[in-house]
Amino acid sequence: MNRRAAPIRAAVCAALLALSGAAGAQDPQFSQSFAAPQYLNPALTGNTDRHRVVLNHRVQWPGVQPGWTTSSFGYDHRLAGTRSGLGLHVLHDKAGRHGLYHTTVAGAYAHGIRLDRHKLLRFGVRAGWAMRGVDASGFLFADQIVREGAARTIETDLIERVTYMDMAAGAVYHTDRYWAGVSVGHLNRPDQSLFLHQEARLAMRTSVHGGYRFPLDGQHPDRSETRMTLAMHYKAQAKWDQLDIGGYIDHKRVAAGLWYRGLPVKAYAPGHGNSEAVIVMVGFETESRLRIAYSYDITISRLTMESGGAHELSLAYEWPQRTKGRRHAIVPCPKF
Numbered sequence: 001m002n003r004r005a006a007p008i009r010a011a012v013c014a015a016l017l018a019l020s021g022a023a024g025a026q027d028p029q030f031s032q033s034f035a036a037p038q039y040l041n042p043a044l045t046g047n048t049d050r051h052r053v054v055l056n057h058r059v060q061w062p063g064v065q066p067g068w069t070t071s072s073f074g075y076d077h078r079l080a081g082t083r084s085g086l087g088l089h090v091l092h093d094k095a096g097r098h099g100l101y102h103t104t105v106a107g108a109y110a111h112g113i114r115l116d117r118h119k120l121l122r123f124g125v126r127a128g129w130a131m132r133g134v135d136a137s138g139f140l141f142a143d144q145i146v147r148e149g150a151a152r153t154i155e156t157d158l159i160e161r162v163t164y165m166d167m168a169a170g171a172v173y174h175t176d177r178y179w180a181g182v183s184v185g186h187l188n189r190p191d192q193s194l195f196l197h198q199e200a201r202l203a204m205r206t207s208v209h210g211g212y213r214f215p216l217d218g219q220h221p222d223r224s225e226t227r228m229t230l231a232m233h234y235k236a237q238a239k240w241d242q243l244d245i246g247g248y249i250d251h252k253r254v255a256a257g258l259w260y261r262g263l264p265v266k267a268y269a270p271g272h273g274n275s276e277a278v279i280v281m282v283g284f285e286t287e288s289r290l291r292i293a294y295s296y297d298i299t300i301s302r303l304t305m306e307s308g309g310a311h312e313l314s315l316a317y318e319w320p321q322r323t324k325g326r327r328h329a330i331v332p333c334p335k336f
Contacts, residue, residue: 042124046085063308083112133161164190
């Protein structure tokens with residue numbers, strides 16, 4: 001190894017570890033995972049009778065400055081008269097004021113196959129362009145000190161920005177009451193290294209999710225005004241995995257949910273439990289089909305509430321197709 005480059009690499013690695021290590025180096029996540037359908041599973045693209053726009057924003061651990069922020073934008077729609085859907089998804093994630101940042105712009109396609117009158121299988125793919133980098137102007141390197149406080153480093157081993165293709169695929173099986181899905185991200189395992197002559201392949205990310213929706217007022221689920229949905233979401237990437245399990249109650253235009261995040265049957269280190277958060281959520285849908293939801297992660301790990309938990313907001317709007325078509329089977333996963 002180049003002697004001159006070694007301390008620089010160590011300094012940058014330490015900074016990046018400080019920014020991303022607490023999160024386990026996993027992909028960004030949303031507590032309201034079903035409110036970010038394209039990010040959850042490309043097979044959910046076009047899972048609506050209407051055009052749909054979705055916005056998500058998450059601020060994690062604001063008490064551990066400078067914290068993490070993740071934002072997402074999605075647009076998708078069903079192709080009239082078909083069981084297919086098209087979508088566009090943009091994700092931006094930043095760790096710290098001068099830390100790692102990541103942006104992905106991707107397109108998605110999904111198609112459904114009807115197995116019988118009540119059962120349908122959907123498949124989806126997503127492909128996009130990703131950019132990952134670090135704002136080096138926020139760090140002070142040894143050569144800058146030697147050169148009497150120079151504005152930028154002259155080291156060439158650090159790559160401030162890399163770009164790569166990223167691909168994902170998924171499938172969902174569902175009826176009008178329950179669903180089960182699986183998706184796999186980073187199928188092509190792109191190289192995201194920020195150092196020359198080094199390789200850092202992005203580990204594939206597996207997501208398994210499902211749930212069951214049932215009325216509480218004795219009506220059919222499509223006509224019920226009070227319904228409960230029980231759901232789960234298991235995520236695994238490299239050596240990291242996690243389980244979200246919980247439920248929602250919808251009454252007319254109001255929704256409330258309670259979730260637990262953790263995997264208590266598995267400890268990553270002796271004496272360290274694997275319970276992370278309890279999540280509370282409230283949501284409201286206007287007469288114009290605008291859905292607004294807010295959730296808060298109550299930290300129950302050893303990080304404690306001094307971390308500030310996590311705040312998350314989602315907005316979704318749907319509007320009708322102009323072309324009339326036959327009734328479209330919708331995956332009954334939560335809208336919030």
